[in-house]
Amino acid sequence: MSAKKNIRAFSLTELKEYFxxxxxxxxxxxxxxxxxxxxxxxxFTEMSNLSMELRRKLSEEFELNSLTVDATQHSxxxxxxxxxxxxxxxxxxxxxxxxxxxxxACVSSQIGCSLSCKFCATGLMDRKxxxxxxxxxxQVALLNEQCEKTYGQKLSNIVYMGMGEPLLNYKNVLKSIDxxxxxxSMGMSPKRITVSTAGVAKMIKQLGDDKVRFNLAxxxxxxTDKKRNEIMPINETNSIEYLIEALNYxxxxxxxxxxxxxxxxxxxxDSLVDAEELITVYRQIPVHLINVxxxxxxxxxxxxxxxxxxxxxxxDYLAKNRVNVRVRxxxxxxxDAACGQLANKDKILA
Ligand code: SAH
Numbered sequence: 161m162s163a164k165k166n167i168r169a170f171s172l173t174e175l176k177e178y179f180x181x182x183x184x185x186x187x188x189x190x191x192x193x194x195x196x197x198x199x200x201x202x203x204f205t206e207m208s209n210l211s212m213e214l215r216r217k218l219s220e221e222f223e224l225n226s227l228t229v230d231a232t233q234h235s236x237x238x239x240x241x242x243x244x245x246x247x248x249x250x251x252x253x254x255x256x257x258x259x260x261x262x263x264x265a266c267v268s269s270q271i272g273c274s275l276s277c278k279f280c281a282t283g284l285m286d287r288k289x290x291x292x293x294x295x296x297x298x299q300v301a302l303l304n305e306q307c308e309k310t311y312g313q314k315l316s317n318i319v320y321m322g323m324g325e326p327l328l329n330y331k332n333v334l335k336s337i338d339x340x341x342x343x344x345s346m347g348m349s350p351k352r353i354t355v356s357t358a359g360v361a362k363m364i365k366q367l368g369d370d371k372v373r374f375n376l377a378x379x380x381x382x383x384t385d386k387k388r389n390e391i392m393p394i395n396e397t398n399s400i401e402y403l404i405e406a407l408n409y410x411x412x413x414x415x416x417x418x419x420x421x422x423x424x425x426x427x428x429x430d431s432l433v434d435a436e437e438l439i440t441v442y443r444q445i446p447v448h449l450i451n452v453x454x455x456x457x458x459x460x461x462x463x464x465x466x467x468x469x470x471x472x473x474x475x476d477y478l479a480k481n482r483v484n485v486r487v488r489x490x491x492x493x494x495x496d497a498a499c500g501q502l503a504n505k506d507k508i509l510a
Contacts, residue, residue: 167222168196168294172344184214192218197345200301202226223247227298232306239492240306246271246295250288254299254322256306256315257491264317265303267296269333270324275358277379278391279425281458281496282323290329296336300346318348320355321377327355327363337374350374356421361398364406368413375417376410377451378403382429383437391428400441407445417448423455424466424474435477442483450478450485456493 170178175189191209195201203226204210204219225247232242240256255266273280274287299322304315318340320326326333337353340346350373357364358379367376380400382388388395407418422438424430442450452475455465466474471487478485 164221164223166225166292166294167192167218168224182217188214193344196224197339197342200298200305202228225292225294227252227295227302229302233495235492235495237491237494239495240303240310241492241495242302242306244299244302246291252291252295252299252323254303255492256303256310258307258311262316263307263311263313264319265300265307265315266319266321267299267303268322268324269296269320269326269329273324274328275325275392275394277358277381277394279381279423279455279458279461279463281461284458284460285323287324290332291324293332293335293339296332297339300336300340304346315348316352318353319377320353325358325360327357327360327367330363330366334370334372337372341373354417354419358392358394359398359403360394361402361406364403365409368406368410371414373414373416375419375448376407377419377421378407379421379423380438380441381421381423381425383434383441387429387434391425404441404444411446418446420445420447420450421453422450423453424471425455426464426466426470428463430466430470430474432473432477435474439478439481439483448484450483451488452478452485453488454490456490456496 172189172193175193176186179186179188188210192207195207201207202224204215207215210218227244227246230243230245230251232240234240238258242254244252244254246252250271252268252271254268257264257266268291270290271288272285273282275283277283300315300318307313307315320333333355337350340348340353341350353374354377355374356377356379364376382391383400385395385399388400411418420442438450452471454471455463457465475485475487
């Protein structure tokens with residue numbers, strides 16, 4: 161372990177105290193803070209309005225632990241998938257998804273995942289460690305840079321739908337959102353951020369207690385405990401009844417949007433009986449939207465995506481029953497950048 165401290169863990173007040181303690185001017189703190197959080201500096205060398213000597217001193221005492229872009233792939237539909245390298249050599253992935261109206265960054269919250277959802281590629285990996293808040297922030301900053309460079313636009317939305325379970329890295333996820341939304345940093349509206357969870361009921365309630373201002377998506381994917389236990393082991397300790405209660409609590413305390421995600425798996429959860437069960441759950445939660453997701457095949461996983469007709473019949477049935485439903489076509493399929501396909505496949509990242 162290095163003895164250097166992570167300078168990005170310092171608040172502005174703490175930086176001021178530090179500069180005072182070394183007999184320097186307090187305004188150096190503001191200058192340094194701007195380099196860290198406005199200009200997204202990735203080394204002390206870049207901090208050109210600080211003296212060479214100060215830059216050297218800072219680099220001796222602190223580190224930045226920044227992410228670097230290891231490789232980027234371009235999909236024919238405009239989606240960009242990037243592999244990022246952490247300061248300690250781990251690889252994670254983030255995706256930039258352009259649509260007509262939006263530029264969305266999809267970011268990872270953990271290195272790997274501990275949940276083993278049966279249909280997900282990341283679930284096949286072990287969880288190595290949580291990402292620190294500044295590493296999550298870096299993904300957003302780097303994807304924003306790519307967005308400006310490739311499309312001449314800033315990011316409009318952020319989804320925590322990359323690798324990992326955000327609510328099992330609660331503190332870092334919330335702190336990263338604090339930074340992304342802070343006016344002295346990126347200044348994005350929390351209404352444009354969605355955190356997706358496989359369903360950690362206790363932490364969904366905690367979000368309510370913390371009165372967060374971002375939106376929440378629940379990866380439901382099956383509407384009875386029996387079926388959900390089969391594909392998402394987390395359901396054994398976070399039953400649908402418990403999740404319904406937690407989501408109501410979240411809504412009462414925050415009034416933020418709740419989306420249900422439902423990936424259609426052939427013969428598993430795509431019958432009209434399944435649709436009816438989904439409606440029963442929907443009626444018990446103040447849900448803004450059900451996103452029916454096209455399943456993306458994962459090598460070594462036996463699930464198959466539902467056919468076009470089945471998808472149509474399923475979603476028509478929901479719509480007829482006054483459910484606000486949308487089908488989410490997957491993006492970046494040709495580069496395995498779509499939901500549940502993020503698993504550091506070296507072969508495709510030449
Ligand atoms: N752990 C969080 C964040 C991951 S989000 C969560 O579960 O919500 C990724 C979304 O894509 C989740 O809804 C996940 O269930 C879904 N997903 C996983 N594998 C998929 C696949 N192969 N095809 C389509 N969606 C998938």
